[in-house]
Amino acid sequence: MRIVTLGEVCKVVSGSTPKRERAEYWGGTIPWVTPKEINRLTSPYLWGSEENITEEGFNSCSTSMLPVGSILLSSRAPIGLLAINKIPVCTNQGFKSLVPSNEVNAEYLYYVLKANVKALQARGNGATFKELAKPAVENFEIPLPPIDDQLRIAHLLAKVEGLIAQRKQNLQHLDDLLNSVFLEMFGDPVRNEKGWDKPALTAFGKISTGNTPLRSESANYDGDFIEWIKTDNIKGDVVCVTTSTEYLSEIGARKARTVTSGALLVACIAGSVESIGRAALTDRTVSFNQQINAIQPGIDVNPLYLYGLFKLSRGYIQSHATKGMKKILTKGDFEKITMIKPPFEMQNQFAVIVEKVEGIKSRYKQSLTDMESLYGAISQQAFKGELDLSRVPLPKLSTQHISPVPIGDQATVPEPVVQSASRIHLPDNGNLLAALENSEARKALMAEWLEAYRRQLGNAPFSAQDFMVAVSDRLTEWLQTVVEDEAVADEQKNRLAEFYTSNDVGLYVNDYEHIKKWVFEALAAGALTQGDNKVDNRIELKAVQS
Incomplete structure (x- = not known):
């Protein structure tokens, strides 16, 4: 295994941005990529761009075309985002991309750089924000085994990464x-x-707010009598609070607020509204700080039901927080929040299901931890040359080597296959107002919009996430129109204000259930087809156009 610099085995290419005020530079057929798009990827591969530029825009700046199989490496804000492009693209100035030579496999290069992101970040310079200069990238050293071993390493890491996903x-x-x-x-x-x-x-x-015993009195903290929980111990996907790194002494505990097992701790003071309403149960007696409000459930409330209720009501809870720089939900305002309280017997039935599912999740989480440890061990050994690759089969190459696009000749811009994310058009419908108030009307409207989306897809894959974002944006836009419309009765406006306290129409899990049902029906009717995206190792849905 050799140690080489990236400059020895790759061409390092920078990007640029055409002037935004020149409309003729934008909306063309040349995919143009920014780091934020790479940050949203769920696989190593980039198949399209959110924005396209024209040939005139391309020639107006110093960006360059990157051939298929290049490595897009973000060089600032942040350093170290990575992707392999599956279509020819150009980028903005936030990249130092790599066009690999025949000596290095693109997938291997992706994984070796992924394992060295911290080292790349350490090479960044700048007072305001760190940026990776072109010479720093060119001089960055990587291990380079023979090409067959590169293929084996990349194949093995991709397999484990797929299992983790x-x-x-x-x-x-x-x-x-x-x-x-x-x-x-x-x-x-x-x-x-x-x-x-x-x-x-x-x-x-019983509702209580936590507190902080005086830090100046060291006797409050010189023992481990009881855990002192803070908001970072309340995780969004974990039922119970995690183990605290800070404890109170017996003296400190007498000055603190405590709850016993089965209490719900809720984050009520945070720097951003997204953190408000995060909740977790206690499975032991703990103390907690003043950023947390606690509910010690009464005899007619099942703690697991209460946890599920808060988990599905985050947006509603957040709407009661103050609107200033620091988001606060005071104890007084917290106590006034109204929430549904079904019969105790039904709460208990739900809790039984939660316990069974959480048992399965616990095993899956342990499996995930084991696989992530395995990935780290394989990665470390592979790039040190310590991994026995003799039993790893040599994968078949899915594509032949693609020659680099001539970068100096700006007149020879190739015509790429553009798969950019286009805006989803959701037609106007008289049911919009009803959909804001009534779930059945909303269900019917979503079915109509799903069919409209299907007809717009062409060869692009169906994305429930893209559709839900478009629906949320469209309904939010309509809600704001209704609120400003003097022809709409105040009573109706007040009713909508009760439902949508933040003037933002989010979609709920039952909306997602409607989408899933529509998808299954579309598959059964032959309006959608299901296939395998072998590159991303996932199922893909595509529209059948009549």
């Missing part, structure tokens, strides 16, 4: 299952379409 997806599906069960049993907790009692939180149990 699959296990994460399994965990997400289990979370989705619990959300679906909750909605099936109790309905949407904000809309309360099933008409449950909806009392203030004081009816759910």
Whole structure:
């Protein structure tokens, strides 16, 4: 195994941005990529761009075309985002991309750089923000085994990475299952379409706010009598609070606020509204700080039901926080929040399901931890030349080597296959107002919009996420129009304000269930087809156009 610099085996290519004020530079057929697009990728591969430039825009700046199989490496904000392009692209100035020679395999280069992101970041310079200069990239050293071993290493790491992604997806599906069960049993907790009692939180149990014993009195902290929980111990995907790194002494505990097992701790002070409402249960007696409000459930409230309720009501809870720089949900405001309270027997039925699913999740999480450790060990050994590759089969190459695009000749810009993310057009419909108020009308409207989206797809894959973002944006836009419309009755506006306290129409899990049902029906009817995307190792849905 040799040690080489990137400059020895790659051409390092910078990007640039055409002037934004020149409309004729934008909206062409040449894919133009920014680091934020790479940050959103869920696989190593880039198949399209969010923006395209014209040939005139391309020639107006110093960007360059990158051939298929190049490595896009972000060089600032942040350093170290990576992707392999599957179509010819150019980039903005936030990249130092690599066009590999025949000596280095693109996938191997991707994984060896991924293993060295911290080292790349350490090469960054700059007072305001760090940036990776072209010479720093060219002089960066990597291990370079023979090409066959490069293929084996990349193949092996991709396999383990695929298993990790699959296990994460399994965990997400289990979370989705619990959300679906909750909605099936109790309905949407904000809309309360099933008409449950909806009392203030004081009816759910005793509410208290944590505190911080004086730091100046060291005796409060010189023992490990009881854990002192902070908001970073409340994770979004973990039922119970994690183990704290800080403890109080017996003296400190007497000055602190504590709760016993089964209490719900809720983050109520945070720098951003997204952190407000994050909740977790206690499975032991703990103390907690003043950024947390706690509910010690009463005898008619099941803690696991309460946890599920808060998990599906984050946006609703966040809407009650202050709107200033620091988001705060005071104890007084927290206590006034009204939430659905179905019969205790039904809460217990839901809790039984949660316990079973959480048992499965626990095993999956351990499996995920093991696979991530395996990936780290394989990666470390492979790039040190310590891995026995004799039993790793040599994978078949899916594509032949693609010659680099001439970078100096700006007149010979190739005509790429553009698969950029286009705006989804959702047609106007008289049911829009009804969809804001009524779930059945919303379901019918979404079915109509799904069909409209299907007809717009062409050869692009169906994306539930893209569709849901488009629906949320469209309904939010319509809500704002309704609020400003003097012809709409105040009573109707007030009713909408109750549902949408933040003037933002988010989609709920039952909306996702409607989409899933439509997809299954479309597959059965032959309007969608299902296939394997072998590159990304995932199932892909495509429209059948009549």
